[in-house]
Amino acid sequence: MRVKNKPWAKDKLAEYPQYVVNEPEIWKGRWQERFGKEQPLHIEVGTGKGQFIYQMAKANPEINYIGIEIETSVIVTALEKLIEEELPNLQLLRVDGRDLTEYFNDAEVDLVYLNFSDPWPKTRHAKRRLTYKTFLATYEKILVPNGEIHFKTDNQGLFEYSLASFSQYGMIINQVWLDLHNSNFEGNIKTEYEEKFSTKGFRINRVEAYFPS
Ligand code: SAM
Numbered sequence: 001m002r003v004k005n006k007p008w009a010k011d012k013l014a015e016y017p018q019y020v021v022n023e024p025e026i027w028k029g030r031w032q033e034r035f036g037k038e039q040p041l042h043i044e045v046g047t048g049k050g051q052f053i054y055q056m057a058k059a060n061p062e063i064n065y066i067g068i069e070i071e072t073s074v075i076v077t078a079l080e081k082l083i084e085e086e087l088p089n090l091q092l093l094r095v096d097g098r099d100l101t102e103y104f105n106d107a108e109v110d111l112v113y114l115n116f117s118d119p120w121p122k123t124r125h126a127k128r129r130l131t132y133k134t135f136l137a138t139y140e141k142i143l144v145p146n147g148e149i150h151f152k153t154d155n156q157g158l159f160e161y162s163l164a165s166f167s168q169y170g171m172i173i174n175q176v177w178l179d180l181h182n183s184n185f186e187g188n189i190k191t192e193y194e195e196k197f198s199t200k201g202f203r204i205n206r207v208e209a210y211f212p213s
Helices: 009-015 051-059 074-082 099-103 123-128 133-142 156-169 190-201
Strands: 041-045 064-068 090-091 111-115 141-152 172-177 203-209
Touching: 009 074, 041 051, 051 064, 051 074, 051 090, 051 111, 051 190, 074 090, 099 133, 111 133, 133 141, 133 156, 141 156, 156 172, 156 203
Parallel strands: 041 064, 041 111, 064 090, 111 141
Antiparallel strands: 141 203, 172 203
């Protein structure tokens, strides 16, 4: 994904420590203290500008959410949403998803969302895909036993790769949607990329899979 550089974004993130976690390692094992209430914790890795996680947090006040994004210039847009309308159950974290075991204890997370992850179509870049086996090992460690991944993408190649990756890792695939927007799935909350690509006529795929304990 090409990212427009916003040189002011880093300072802006630092100005709002109540919404953006500055020193994530000190919250390891204590994430619930960042929220108004102790309740299930769901994270999105590669949250982008935060439309999905913000709307999810608004719609589900009984769940705590963390939006995780590597790019400062992108996550700052998610912060702007929170500045405009605060949500007690949403926190933002600017880190690389590959390092999540440094920031979360074993079994600290109840569910991982991956939405429209960068496809990295070249085989030599496969290790960067958020559904590559090393990322799956990271999610498995921080997730509760039988913890789930919910993944959406318009990208057929990445979807097929991810189904195979989940299966080869030993995950159980619960349910698959090959055309989410023309299915009986209720309560779908669209991401920025989902809006963009479904408007262009791309079918949206979705899978729910879990790590058996
Ligand atoms: N989920 C959003 C959506 O559906 O609109 C954004 C999708 S965008 C194609 C993928 C996002 O994942 C980008 O913002 C990118 O910076 C982020 N990303 C890629 N690799 C990442 C990693 N290792 N850790 C955290 N975020 C990552």
